[in-house]
Amino acid sequence: MVDKVPYLDLAAQMKPIRAEIDKAIAENLDRCSFCLGPDVEQFEKDFATFCTTSHSIAFNSGTSALHVALRLLDIQPGDEIVTTPFTFVATSWAISYCHAKPVYVDIDPKTFNLDPKKLEAAITPRTKAIMPVHLYGHPFDVDPILEIGRKHKLPVIEDAAQAHGAAYKGKTVGSFGVAAGFSFYPGKNLGAYGEAGALTTNDPAMAARAKSLREHGSKVRYYHDEIGYNYRMEGVQGAVLKVKLKYLREWTNARQRVARRYNSLLAGLPLELPSEAPGCESAWHLYVVRHPKREEIKKHLEAAGVGCALHYPMPLHLQKCYEFLGYKQGDFPESERAANQCLSLPIYPELTEKQQDRVVDVVKQYFKA
Ligand SMILES: *Cc1c(COP(=O)(O)O)cnc(C)c1O
Numbered sequence: 001m002v003d004k005v006p007y008l009d010l011a012a013q014m015k016p017i018r019a020e021i022d023k024a025i026a027e028n029l030d031r032c033s034f035c036l037g038p039d040v041e042q043f044e045k046d047f048a049t050f051c052t053t054s055h056s057i058a059f060n061s062g063t064s065a066l067h068v069a070l071r072l073l074d075i076q077p078g079d080e081i082v083t084t085p086f087t088f089v090a091t092s093w094a095i096s097y098c099h100a101k102p103v104y105v106d107i108d109p110k111t112f113n114l115d116p117k118k119l120e121a122a123i124t125p126r127t128k129a130i131m132p133v134h135l136y137g138h139p140f141d142v143d144p145i146l147e148i149g150r151k152h153k154l155p156v157i158e159d160a161a162q163a164h165g166a167a168y169k170g171k172t173v174g175s176f177g178v179a180a181g182f183s184f185y186p187g188k189n190l191g192a193y194g195e196a197g198a199l200t201t202n203d204p205a206m207a208a209r210a211k212s213l214r215e216h217g218s219k220v221r222y223y224h225d226e227i228g229y230n231y232r233m234e235g236v237q238g239a240v241l242k243v244k245l246k247y248l249r250e251w252t253n254a255r256q257r258v259a260r261r262y263n264s265l266l267a268g269l270p271l272e273l274p275s276e277a278p279g280c281e282s283a284w285h286l287y288v289v290r291h292p293k294r295e296e297i298k299k300h301l302e303a304a305g306v307g308c309a310l311h312y313p314m315p316l317h318l319q320k321c322y323e324f325l326g327y328k329q330g331d332f333p334e335s336e337r338a339a340n341q342c343l344s345l346p347i348y349p350e351l352t353e354k355q356q357d358r359v360v361d362v363v364k365q366y367f368k369a
Helices: 010-031 038-051 062-071 090-097 142-151 204-214 235-245 248-265 294-303 320-325 333-341 353-368
Strands: 055-059 080-083 101-104 127-131 157-159 179-183 197-201 218-220 287-290 342-345
Touching: 010 038, 010 235, 038 055, 038 179, 038 197, 038 235, 055 062, 055 204, 062 090, 062 127, 062 157, 062 179, 062 197, 062 204, 080 090, 090 101, 090 127, 101 320, 127 142, 127 157, 197 204, 204 218, 248 287, 248 353, 294 342, 294 353, 333 342
Parallel strands: 080 101, 080 127, 157 179
Antiparallel strands: 055 197, 179 197, 287 342
């Protein structure tokens, strides 16, 4: 009997660092710094260094961080934010929470990211920002998008929820826009043991305002300058994240090795394999192949005990919750095609070569049959 290969294995990552995590959590509990506090502050400093930004502000989720990033731009009801329809829905939540309107632009099928060639056509006098995503850990096309932003005087907010440590022309993502949002949801490349996120920025005024918005819109307790939120990170998540961050570079390197090995082992099959665009270093959050019969391949893998997943089976412009935007099938053909063809194979730093060989064998079996 061949072992199953899980799609994700968070226990494998916890095991070697468990003693260190237990100690950090115990210290946090001893201090009773349950919300924000010294562990969170230490993590904020370390994460800013990791992202090469002057500031990182800890949040209770990536969605909250993205929401506050847009609040920093004073987005008003009816404003338009240009973004991608091929992403996790939370990118558009941030826009909707500001009562603004997501305006979608189709993706480049090679990187699954917002296609800069199609961006300018979506800009109107009501556009207030551009919000692309570094999807699957692969940087979006930074230079052309920043250039269009400069030309139209539009700030860029990066959704870096999947891309901790990815680089574009040698520079770390999360440092390009006026602000960026990261998620530390447990399955992300840097995962908390619960919900967590962060906002990065190089602007000290924005950093100060983000901190205030995170904590009920107040800089001085019980004095509220503007309507804010309770978006604080829990102390225990800061304790976990400050330990895990030390290993993130090493884990990202391991993901890159797994991706390269898949690319060489799966080469020659009638599957479209992911690749890195010139100048881009992916953080390989996901390893996504494409095939018109991906439902069949998925069933075949699952029957053989190999985990796989779909990211994402329905683009946002066709979701029920966004019906009111008035988009229809056919509006973004590349996003729709990607949604129908994408298939995510297991990728994580702890995936062994033996496990990976098993995944590859099962995929090959499908094409032999
Ligand atoms: C995970 C994710 C988010 C939201 O992060 P949470 O921490 O789950 O709120 C936003 N955007 C993208 C692209 C994501 O993958």
